Amino acid sequence: MVFLFAKSFVGMLFVEERSLRRSLSSSELTACVGLVFVEGVALVGGLERVDDWRGTKRSYFLYLEVVFFLEDWELLEMSKAGALDLASGLGGKIEKDDVLSAVDKYEKYHVCYGGDEEERKANYTDMVNKYYDLVTSFYEYGWGESFHFAPRWKGESLRESIKRHEHFLALQLGLKPKQKVLDVGCGIGGPLREIARFSSTSVTGLNNNEYQISRGKALNSIVGVDQTCNFVKADFMKMPFPDNTFDAVYAIEATCHAPDAVGCYKEIFRVLKPGQCFAAYEWCMTDSFDPNNQEHQKIKGEIEIGDGLPDIRLTRQCLEALKMAGFEVIREKDLAVGSPVPWYLPLDKSHFSLSSFRLTAMGRFITKNMVMALEYVGLAPKGSQRVQLFLEQAAEGLVAGGKKEIFTPLYFFLARKPQSDVL
Ligand SMILES: C[S@@+](CC[C@H](N)C(=O)[O-])C[C@H]1O[C@@H](n2cnc3c(N)ncnc32)[C@H](O)[C@@H]1O
Numbered sequence: 001m002v003f004l005f006a007k008s009f010v011g012m013l014f015v016e017e018r019s020l021r022r023s024l025s026s027s028e029l030t031a032c033v034g035l036v037f038v039e040g041v042a043l044v045g046g047l048e049r050v051d052d053w054r055g056t057k058r059s060y061f062l063y064l065e066v067v068f069f070l071e072d073w074e075l076l077e078m079s080k081a082g083a084l085d086l087a088s089g090l091g092g093k094i095e096k097d098d099v100l101s102a103v104d105k106y107e108k109y110h111v112c113y114g115g116d117e118e119e120r121k122a123n124y125t126d127m128v129n130k131y132y133d134l135v136t137s138f139y140e141y142g143w144g145e146s147f148h149f150a151p152r153w154k155g156e157s158l159r160e161s162i163k164r165h166e167h168f169l170a171l172q173l174g175l176k177p178k179q180k181v182l183d184v185g186c187g188i189g190g191p192l193r194e195i196a197r198f199s200s201t202s203v204t205g206l207n208n209n210e211y212q213i214s215r216g217k218a219l220n221s222i223v224g225v226d227q228t229c230n231f232v233k234a235d236f237m238k239m240p241f242p243d244n245t246f247d248a249v250y251a252i253e254a255t256c257h258a259p260d261a262v263g264c265y266k267e268i269f270r271v272l273k274p275g276q277c278f279a280a281y282e283w284c285m286t287d288s289f290d291p292n293n294q295e296h297q298k299i300k301g302e303i304e305i306g307d308g309l310p311d312i313r314l315t316r317q318c319l320e321a322l323k324m325a326g327f328e329v330i331r332e333k334d335l336a337v338g339s340p341v342p343w344y345l346p347l348d349k350s351h352f353s354l355s356s357f358r359l360t361a362m363g364r365f366i367t368k369n370m371v372m373a374l375e376y377v378g379l380a381p382k383g384s385q386r387v388q389l390f391l392e393q394a395a396e397g398l399v400a401g402g403k404k405e406i407f408t409p410l411y412f413f414l415a416r417k418p419q420s421d422v423l
Pocket of ligand 1: 128132145146147148184185186187188189190191206207208209212234235236237251252253254255257258
């Protein structure tokens with residue numbers, strides 16, 4: 001289905017082709033007008049005549065619908081992009097009646113609710129899984145299938161920059177057709193599908209969140225990579241793979257959830273074949289972060305609660321951890337430095353974009369009110385607004401951390417497991 005509309009102009013009229021197409025068989029479009037509020041959201045109203053299969057009995061339907069759509073209709077069919085999808089997915093595998101208490105428990109892990117780092121690290125599985133059960137449908141609604149940031153060029157859309165960032169990792173790893181690749185902390189598999197198709201490799205997505213895996217499997221079969229790619233539900237601190245299994249391993253904004261970087265990198269080292277590479281984008285505090293500065297600590301706390309993190313390591317701590325795990329570091333760089341468009345721009349309140357409207361301050365304001373209404377009428381579980389609130393806190397912390405250059409989600413490294421892994 002394609003909407004015929006003049007994109008991006010508030011108040012343009014358009015004709016809904018779905019109704020037109022239906023009219024070829026059993027129903028006839030009598031009138032249909034729509035109002036495009038903003039790119040991605042429209043109000044469609046129409047009068048439709050529907051005949052029964054014999055063509056004898058006629059009914060007229062007057063309808064009014066709010067339509068959420070993307071530029072590319074196939075993407076809309078794949079992604080859970082609508083408000084009702086957001087509501088129905090909210091809570092992931094948590095029973096809908098238990099969402100509110102899950103939010104309570106999740107928040108209590110964090111500093112502003114009296115929690116501490118040790119407790120978060122000791123209970124990382126529970127904390128991180130609760131977080132992703134609660135937020136995944138918001139992520140999918142706002143970001144699409146890939147849950148990560150990207151450095152960006154001027155003139156490049158957010159979606160293009162995200163894909164380029166994924167291709168960059170594949171090129172750095174020198175992926176070759178038919179290789180067996182591991183995606184550590186794969187989300188719902190956006191990067192996995194892109195990298196598998198880009199490099200003709202077979203990618204295994206490792207994830208400890210059951211709800212995300214169920215979404216990933218559904219999306220893999222829609223695009224047709226389900227024969228070559230798969231998902232494994234497990235903790236990246238103890239992977240269920242034999243030693244020396246994979247030709248390459250990558251992790252995109254995922255190993256920051258590890259309670260201990262050395263332990264996590266050692267597991268990656270173990271499952272990687274000798275002589276092969278591991279590449280990642282890590283979330284890190286930079287050298288400009290001052291642990292004695294209260295404002296810096298507040299920003300760090302906001303990012304931790306808003307993003308399900310036990311602690312955020314410094315770039316140099318990640319580097320040390322890689323070496324301690326046995327890797328040779330080939331190259332490393334904070335890709336935020338020198339990016340022509342800052343990675344946090346889509347979340348910055350002063351920025352407006354039609355193509356990533358849902359991430360903007362106005363888009364988030366609409367989502368907030370929509371979630372409030374959905375919760376009020378019982379379509380979204382109780383606690384949904386609280387999830388939206390800590391995500392809002394995350395956005396503020398991320399933008400502030402990015403602007404002050406004390407935080408980066410783009411710390412890139414490429415590391416090799418030596419041919420002989422005797423340390
Ligand atoms: C920010 S998301 C990134 C997802 C994906 N890499 C992407 O870019 O779309 C972090 C992911 O790491 C996963 N994760 C966190 N801790 C994990 C653990 N201990 N074991 C396996 N996966 C984990 C989460 O479930 C989530 O899918």
